[in-house]
Amino acid sequence: MEDDAPVIYGLEFQARALTAQTGETDAIRFLVGTQSLKFDNQIHIIDFDDENNVINKNVLLHQAGEIWHISASPADKAVLSTCYNKTSDSRVVSCAAVWRMPSDWETGSIESPDDSVHNPQTLELLCHLDDGNTRNSACVLWEPLGDGKRLISLADNHAILWDLQESSSQATISSTATWEGKGQLKFTSGKWSPHHNCSQLATANDTAIRGWDLRTMSQIYCIDNAHGQLVRDLDFNPNRQYYLASCGDDCKVKFWDVRNVQEPVKTLEEHSHWVWSVRYNHSHDQLVLTASSDSRLILSNMVSISSEPFGHLVDDEELSEGEDNHQEDKGKEPLKDSVVSTYEEHEDSVYAVEWSSADPWLFASLSYDGRLVINRVPRSLKYRILL
Amino acid sequence: MDGDADSSGAVSEDSGPGRKRRVHGMLKLYYGLNEEGKAEEQPTSLDPCDINGPHFDPEHFLNKLRRECSLAELMDQETCMVKQIRSLDSDMQTLVYENYNKFISATDTIRKMKNDFKKMEDEMDCLSANMAAITKFSACISGTLQDQHAQITKLSGVHTLLRKLQFLFELPARLNKCLELQAYAQAVRSHRHARCVLQQYSHLPSFKGIQDDCHAIMDKLAQELRQKFRDGGSSAKDLSECVELLLQLDEPAEELCDKFLSHAQSRLQSDLQGLEAEIRPYPSASAVKDASAHRLSSAAAAGSLTDNSSNTSAIPSPTPNTDILEFIDRGCNEFVSSLCLVITSYQELFINHAQKVDLASKNIPQMANGKLQAFVDDLAAHYFSLVEQRIQQEKGVADNSLLVRALDRFHRRLQAVAKLLPGSAVPNRGTEIVIRAATERVKQYLSALQTFYMDSLTDVRQALATPRLSVASASVAGGGSLLGGPTSARDAPNSLPELLSSLSASILNQIKSVLASVHLFTAKDITFSNKPYFKVVTFCSGVRESLVVSFIKFVCQSSRQFCESAGDKGGSTPPALLLLLSRICLDYETSTISYILTLTDEQFLAQHHSPVTPVTTLCAEAREAAQKLLNHYVKVQGLIISQMLRKSVETRDWVNTIEPRNVRAVMKRVVEDTTSIDVQVGLLYEEGVRKAHSSDSSKRTFSVYSSSRQQARYAASYTPSAPMDTNLLSNIHKLFSERIDIFSSVEFNKVSVMTGIIKISLKTFLECVRLRTFGRYGLQQIQVDCHYLQMYLWRFVSDENLVHFLLDEIVGSSAHRCVDPAPMEQSVIEVICERG
Structure with a gap:
């Protein structure tokens, strides 16, 4: 199983921000944003050559500050947005901006890969997502499947919907939703639902998950105490419109049906520390990836709550052939849900994981020490899903 | 010659x-x-x-x-x-x-x-001559007398006939007289004598007349008898006489049976109504208290059956509820005994009698038997339903012996019915009721045990709530000196081991007493306990499985629920309770379960035919519960400390902070809390094994931690030329250290528990630090704090390197996150910490 071995790539800096290049569906490409207070921060464009199992990287400079969140436009390959920290006058401010990659980054890298490290090109700023108030942006969300003209930024306790103008050079606020209440008001994370004609948004703050209707900018549901502690991330099931996965500091991953917010549909408790990221596979929504600060990455096969619950049967024997280090999840769900495998290539906390937008069987994870690992779904499972 | x-x-x-x-x-x-x-x-x-x-x-x-x-x-x-x-x-x-x-x-x-x-x-010649003469004379005489003799015979025949005729002619009058005198038996006897004759000569008008007269009279008589029969006021003996006469009068036996039974039924029904009336007004609380008093009075009153029944009939429904023994007594004395009486007389009349007398109507016994069966079944069903209702009302668990005695009596009295009616299903159904009642009782005991358990947990919870305050005050009073902390804390929560022992002892006692109560069911002098299916199949394994095993499972279950419910709702369960419960579960695993089960098996002489839950399964379950509880305890306590640390990191502006002069108060609080947790755990769990370290390990390791490696790391990360080195160094370090599972299972000892808590706390600290940006003094403050933690936390954990490593990471990460990394001098840090 030579090609099942993970491919590891090391960044020089610490990093938290990772995204697949959403607009790109041919090449397997990930974008990583670094965090460094001392040096110019970079955006690494990681190309993975599936056939040769080789990584090609290109580096673009992101001089505005350390990158906390990165997301790519679904329409235009070259456009991306970041949330970054900027230190000025002994104050730390989080900003958000939309950038365009220089058009020739690719050619430069191929000809002289060594140069690109030392003489990297710089991102071209398209516009700041700044409404005039000083706010700390947590993340920027592009309209899923959209034309790259609409995006939402989550800043403090506001969700701001932006319209990008011609050539994306200017952003205007089209509407704002504000969460008023007691306690910790900052949104930590959010997700734009691909369902309902992209009219819904889910956000996380403290231990609660809230759903918003973007047409009226009003709250439509609220899962209080979704997690015992902070909710770190959430993701929508790409095929089942009411299903939502969330993860948080209580080490759990929970699956919700937003029509019934009292109880989670299912709970996983496999990680031994906070879970920072949860991602549904775009095509096969039974595959769920979770990344945790216990330095592990877990791929779960949640058949029972997927859109194809009867698609295939997982049987133990076959599973155990696939991977050595997978754990059976018998205690929780004797049916068919199981942990497919646990990936332990990271040495530090894993803060981000993303499926490739081009290959549904491939994913990348990023740990704080700057290690990017590209892995595949075990072949046996892949065939079982496909066949 | x-x-x-x-x-x-x-x-x-x-x-x-x-x-x-x-x-x-x-x-x-x-x-x-x-x-x-x-x-x-x-x-x-x-x-x-x-x-x-x-x-x-x-x-x-x-x-x-x-x-x-x-x-x-x-x-x-x-x-x-x-x-x-x-x-x-x-x-x-x-x-x-x-x-x-x-x-x-x-x-x-x-x-x-x-x-x-x-x-x-x-x-001889003379004699023969004489004889001949005699013979001659005799022949002569008999010849002359023959005519008269024939006449006499005829006359005597006529006389008899005439007497018979006279009897016949007098019959109506005589019958009438008998009727007047109510000498029914005689009348019937007379009529029976005449009946055939009349029947035979009924073609003669005069006889016909007599017959008609007789019929009329007999009809009247039958009428009267029936009337008497129907009135029912008469005694059983009278009744049976009636029935006998009627039978002789060729009344259809079937009808008689029906009448007899319906008559008996009405009487039995009234008994049952009496019983029913007793069930209905059920004052729930007072009845139980009054039960014993009632029993005394009832025992006094129960002298005679008639007395008792007249009592109850005189005082109708609003009698205060009697206890079950009295109720069953009454049921037995009134209903069952009269039922037996009815059965006996019925059998006497219709079955034995019929067999004796009437050969013609051979199917009568069968028919009568069938009717009787149906009748008894019907009434018994009603009776049983009443008894069951009554038994169901018997919710109080306290007076089991009463119930057992009542059931015993109930069962015993039904044996009489069984003897009388060999084929009847009644005794079996009675036994079923007894079994049901017994299993029901076992269930009640289970729920009582469960409530007792939950109640005692509530008590423990309250007991924990009060001394916890004193712990807090004590440790606050103990304030500055941390060495004073443990001693003062040790005095305050005097209760934790005591609570443990008292809780487990009281639960064990409760189980024992329940077992003792249940054991009454199998006492030797109780008749139904000797029934094989009661003894072996249903009850004993029932006690083991549905009482003892269920209870243990319930304990484990509820313990697990503490973990689950508390997890989401933010620790509504006090951590000390979790700790206590985990210890209890562990004790259960090691000894208590096997003890209880052995006790049960001994008491109930179990011969298990059905597969039973083995001890090992229960032990495994208990151990699992204990593990879960302890893990949860670690999680909760870790969370409490984590929250303090997180708040302290998140709420501070680390960029614009002043130069550190003190250890932050929150760190002191962390150490204090850790100390008190250590004491708490130490009360219930053994010390556990830790890796060997020298007596002054805090000093030694601290110097290593702060000087050489740390400095090297700082130096590396601040030289702009070699950004890679940091990662390299840290990675190499990680490569050789074991991966740390933060929320992992802990072992059943103090050190492991404390290690778990400290791991969770420090990891939180690390992750929070990584999310912040620090100024120069921010970094220095973290250095001071970490050093302080280092000084005190190593003693709690199994492997002090773990603490070093995590603190290392924290300082390293904050250095990374620092815009102006200028670490503080080690000596200064030490001075600050010593002063604090």
């Missing part, structure tokens, strides 16, 4: 007694009656010289004498011979004389007889 003459003379003329004998012998010889036998005969016969022998030859003898003997001898011989001849002669004379005499007398006798016979013949 003389010899010849002599000898011949001697022979013929022999006399004298000596000769006589010899003559006898000669005669004998002559007739062949030899006394000597043949052996002697032979030589005599052969010798011709033997004078007595048969071959005697006188010639030869004489010659021989002449030849052989002398003269003297011959003379002697001659004299001897003469003597002999003489005696022989006298003998012969005597004989002849004797015989002659006899002959003479015989002749006389015959002559006499001849005379007598002649006379007799004459008399």
Whole structure:
């Protein structure tokens, strides 16, 4: 199983921000944003050559500050947005901006890969997502499947919907939703639902998950105490419109049906520390990836709550052939849900994981020490899903 | 010649007694009656010289004498011979004389007889003549009397007939009289005598009339009997008499059965209604209290059955509820006993009697039996439903013996029915009720145990709530000196081990007492306990499985629920309770479960036919629960400290902070809390194994931690030329250290628990630090804080390197996140910490 071995790539800096290049569906490409207070921060464009199992990287400079969140436009390959920290006058401010990659980054890298490290090109700023108030942006969300003209930024306790103008050079606020209440008001994370004609948004703050209707900018549901502690991330099931996965500091991953917010549909408790990221596979929504600060990455096969619950049967024997280090999840769900495998290539906390937008069987994870690992779904499972 | 003459003379003329004998012998010889036998005969016969022998030859003898003997001898011989001849002669004379005499007398006798016979013949002739005359006369007389005799016979026949007729004619009147006097039995007897005759001669008008009259009267009588029967006021004996008479009157037996039963039914129903009335008004709380008092009074009142029943009928429904024993007593005494009575009399009447009397209607016994079965079943069903209702009301767990005794009595009394009605399903159903009641009771005990358990947990919770305050105050008072902390804390929560022991002891006691109560069901003197299916199959394994095992499972279950529910709602369970419960579960695993089960098996002599839950399963479950609880405890405590650390990191502006002068208060608080947790855990769990370290390890490791490596790391990360080195260094370090599972399972000892808590806290600290940006003094403050933690936390954990590593990471990360990394001098840090 030579090609099942993970491919590891090391960044020089610490990093938290990772995204697949959403607009790109041919090449397997990930974008990583670094965090460094001392040096110019970079955006690494990681190309993975599936056939040769080789990584090609290109580096673009992101001089505005350390990158906390990165997301790519679904329409235009070259456009991306970041949330970054900027230190000025002994104050730390989080900003958000939309950038365009220089058009020739690719050619430069191929000809002289060594140069690109030392003489990297710089991102071209398209516009700041700044409404005039000083706010700390947590993340920027592009309209899923959209034309790259609409995006939402989550800043403090506001969700701001932006319209990008011609050539994306200017952003205007089209509407704002504000969460008023007691306690910790900052949104930590959010997700734009691909369902309902992209009219819904889910956000996380403290231990609660809230759903918003973007047409009226009003709250439509609220899962209080979704997690015992902070909710770190959430993701929508790409095929089942009411299903939502969330993860948080209580080490759990929970699956919700937003029509019934009292109880989670299912709970996983496999990680031994906070879970920072949860991602549904775009095509096969039974595959769920979770990344945790216990330095592990877990791929779960949640058949029972997927859109194809009867698609295939997982049987133990076959599973155990696939991977050595997978754990059976018998205690929780004797049916068919199981942990497919646990990936332990990271040495530090894993803060981000993303499926490739081009290959549904491939994913990348990023740990704080700057290690990017590209892995595949075990072949046996892949065939079982496909066949 | 003389010899010849002599000898011949001697022979013929022999006399004298000596000769006589010899003559006898000669005669004998002559007739062949030899006394000597043949052996002697032979030589005599052969010798011709033997004078007595048969071959005697006188010639030869004489010659021989002449030849052989002398003269003297011959003379002697001659004299001897003469003597002999003489005696022989006298003998012969005597004989002849004797015989002659006899002959003479015989002749006389015959002559006499001849005379007598002649006379007799004459008399006989006379007699026969007389007889002939008598016969003649007798024939003559009988011939004359014959006519009169025939007449007399005829007359006597007529007389009998006339008497019968008279009886018949008098019958209606007599019947009427009987009717008046209510001598029904006599009337029926009379009628029965006449019935056939009347029936036979009913074609004659006069008889017809009589018959009709009789019928009318008998109908009336039957009517009256029926009336009497229906009235039902009469005693059972009267009733049975009625029935008997009616049967004799050819009443249809079926109808009678029905009537009899319906009559009995009404009486039994009234009994049942009495019982029902007792069930209905059920004052829930007071009844239980009053139960014993009632029982006393009822025992006094239960002297006689009639007394009791009149009591209850006099006081209708609003009687206060009696206890179950009294109720069953009443049911037995009134209902069951009268039921038995009814069954006996019914069987007497319709079955035994019918078998005796009526051969014609053979199907009556079967029919009657069937009816009786149905009747008994019906009533018994009603009775059972009442009893069951009553038993269901018996919710109080306290007085089990009462219930057992009641059930026993119930069961025992039903045996009487079983004896009377061998084929009946009633006793079986009764036993079923008993079994149901028993299992129901077991269930109640289970729920009582469960509530007891939950109650005692609530008590523990309250008990924990109060001393916890004193712990807090004590540790606050203990304030500055941390070494003082543990001692003061140790005094305050005096209760934790005590609570543990008292809780487990009280639960164990409760289980024991419940087992004892349940054990009453299987006592030897209880009849139903001897039923094989009760003893073996249902009950004993039921006790084990549905009482003991269920309870243990419940304990584990509820413990697990504490973990789950508390996880989401943010720790509503006090951590100390979690700790306590985990210890209890652990104790259960090690000893208590096997003890309880052994106890149960011993008490109930279990022979398990169905598969039972083995001890190991339960132990595993308990251990799992204990593990879960302890893990949860670690999680909760870790979370509490984590929250403090997180708040302290998140709420501070680390960029614009002042130069550190003190350890932050929150760090002191962390250490204090950790210390008190350590004390708390130490009260219940053993110390556990830790990796060896020297006595002054805080000093030693601290210097290592802060000086060489840390400095090197800072140096590396701040040289702009080599950004890679940091990662390299840290990665290499991680490569050689084991991966740390933060929220992992802990072992059942103090050190492991504390390690878990500290791991969680420090990891949180690390992750929070990574999310912030620090200024120069921010970094320095973190350095100070970490050093402080380092000084105090190492002692709690199994492997102090773990603490070093995590603190290292924290300082390293904050250095990374620092915009102006200028670490503080180690000596300064130490001074600040010492001062704090």
